[in-house]
Amino acid sequence: MTQLESKGVAASAKRTLQGSLGVTAIVFMVVAAASPLTVVGGAAPLGILIGNGAGFPTLYAISAVILLLFAVGLAAMTRHVPRPGAFFTYIGYGLGRPSGLAAAWTAMLTYTTIQVSVYGYIGYLLEITVVSLGGPDLAWWLYALAVVGLVGILGYRHIDLSSKVLGVLLVAEVAIVLALVAAVVFNGGPEGLSAAPFEPANVLSGSPGVGLMFAIAAFIGFEATAIFRDEARDPDRTIPRATYGAVIGIGVFYTLASWGLVMAWGPNGIMAAAEDPGTLMLRTVALYLGTVGEIIVNVLLLTSMFACVLSFHNVLTRYQHAMAGAGVLPDRVAGVHAKHLSPHVSSIVQTVTAAALTAIFAVLNLDPLLQVFTWFAGVATLAIAILMAATSVAVIVYFARTRADRRVWNTIIAPALGFVGLAVSAVIIVVYFPIMVGDVDGDGNPVFGAVSWALLALVVLFPVLGYAQAAWIRRRRPAAYAKLTDTIAG
Template sequence: MTVTEQPATRAGTVPTARSLTGTLGTTAIVMMVVAAAAPLTVVGGAAPLGILLGDGVGFPAMYAISGLVLFLFAVGLSAMTRHVPKPGAFFTFVGYGLGKPAGLATAFLALLTYTAIQVSVHGYVGYILSVTVAGLGGPDLPWFLYSLLTIALVGFLGYRHIDLSSKVLGVLLVAEVAIVLALVAAVVISGGPEGLSLAPFEPNNVLSGSPGIGLMFAIAAFIGFEATAIFRDEAKDPSRTIPRATYIAVIGIGVFYTLASWALVMAWGPGGVLAQAAKDPGAMILITTLTYLGPIGEVIMNVLLITSMFACVLSFHNVITRYQHSMSNAKVLPNVLGSVHHKHFAPHVSSVVQTATAAVLIVIFAVLGLDPVLEVFTWFAGVATLAIAVLMAITSVAVIVFFARTGADRRLWHTKIAPGLGLIGLAGSAIVIAANFPMLVGDVNEQGLPVFGTVSAVLLGLIVLFPVGGLVQAAVLKRTDRAAYDNMTDAISG
């Protein structure tokens, strides 16, 4: 990997490294973004909750539906990457399609999205580690100490060469996918207590219970796949690598989640899976593994659940640091965040800032006495889910507008039909998620119906506040530094 340097602005000044370059292949990028989706964490944590709180037996179909909608979104996203050769993803594409203010607004919303999902998982992994260590006879330490330890380890890897992170993520991802596929195979071979069937995909089951909640859990499981464009500057042959990685990621995630959740239903049977999920959704995957793979399989699954969460936060750390790096090069975040380490060739300052941000948030949550699972994880995963649906919907609009204005690509499927269908699906999903958001954070009335209380108002307010902040900054920058404003989008590539 090499670094592109900007020329010194005055005699005697040492040039500052600003641009990331590298030779990441399709496989490495796919592993990093799929690791962010945390396959085992989703199958073990989100799927049982989707079954319990969502549409029960029909929940696996929600992964298939979400995968289809996001595939349509990926078609436009991939077409855009061929004609806008810049990193930055949402920030860049919306800026090119809808203008600089809209681009900056989505940039800040994206930072909120990825920070929220990262810190939510830090809370969860801290809890899991504290319970696991105590259960093995170790010291009974508070969850936030384990969260801070995880943040430190992630920060160490994020500070260094991206290839190191990709190798760590690759090993962890292969291991967690392998154990889930082993469980699926065991269920298929045994046939389950009620035999194998396609009951999860029957319309009456898909629309049963609370399909809106089910859709919310399903879309949340895909967060991270769209970040392939973030690694453009570090990719080998990015015009081919990035689109290919995007398609492989979204299709692979969709198929994997649908298959794994179907197997989870079959493991207990359509008639018994809801009751089993209600007993203990957090332990459902471990109990299922014990039943079908025995005690050794259960131990392996428990260990890989923890490493899956670690892989998730490491991947999102890399995404956020590169988002900050791109925004710095666009002159909308402090200049120092755009620097690249002379030895590790990573956005090291951005990495340190992200590590500090995660640590400070965890400390604040601990001081406030928030529950690491029911509040830290659930609340902020909900924020990220709604924000990502909004971000993708806006990006779909930007893709359509960009190609309609420039005529750079005249393929109807890639520039109008697929992005348009994706927009309809994403906008509908965002509405459903927003309507059900209070239930996710526990704001319900005596009848159990969602009401927009204090927690809902604060968390939803963040989703409004961050993009508004971006719009305000764009307006200020336009008045105070017109040159920086005019070069905002072009500056992203360094």
């Protein structure tokens, strides 16, 4: 072996990721995961139609407040637990190693299900777009697999490349939505501009529980700022700022955008307009920005979803990398590429996983929109609410035990309030979960059928897997178990 080859092998064996990502780059990464245009064009119309109608925009603001309270405790932990891994690491430090492993596998479920759900959606959109342009009518899963491959190529390379791609796409998405809101404000809307979406009577109308489920789902990914700790510049300052920036930015943007959507048709007319939720955004853009705007939104909707799956790919690969570094996954998954300084093995594993799941959905002949997207987005929403609630408890326990941070607001009050909000949200999501997967009776009321129970079982199975693995490692590999975290819990 040559000297150069020896250096390359040594470099690829490094376990620590490196980079110089700043606040803006990390915010772009996690906000892109939220897929702004997909949320405004897809989730918001559904939240209006089967949620609480004209009062839906307020639920984005409420979700932002709950998650901002959660973020206070998360930011405190990032300063005192200088390791990547987010839920996995913080719950492990606060509640012990077994709970940490349970959180790790639940997080894997969350990000995997939300990622594959979007692969289904983007495959569906590419299929109908190509056909509308006179192209061949190919199956949705072929397009989805092509996107999986492209994401895998970008994920294999240095994180800076992904952040630049995501940054460009995100700016374009935000710009077109803000242009639409500006056009609505300038035009005044059919019923004039008003604060009707924030009036209590509208907020509590219809099914606000369903609307809250869609609102919280829109924030999935913001908490992943901590995953990029090793690749951040001055992480003790960058990560907390990026976390707050992501929550506030997402909350303000979605509240404003959905308010603009309601004003575009009027508080009294939005429900009728949302009867076809899949085309509401395009019809609104065509009405206020013309045909050119409609074409631009069509294109950006596809790039928005691509940005989403690329961002979640990066999050998943780093979660796997952190788990491998802790001895939970095979050691090789913790490898870092000599040139790209990326978790390249983990990236390959994630690409294969996404491709395999897409192939399974194709074999089962699942509908890409009504089943792949809707079902698994519902699973991810419930799992993330539970994870964040558990993390809030872990923050309180950790600082009560260590006294490393004596700020009462940051370590007790805010996390406690965040826990209450998240716990209530999780209960509401479970109650209304059947609606997301189509298990309803003749009157449209939620009924827990086979599909609902099967999907909810995943949210139970994965943390149980984590507890079982912790018990196995403790019994068979006590030295590895002792290194899972630096705490003495568990």
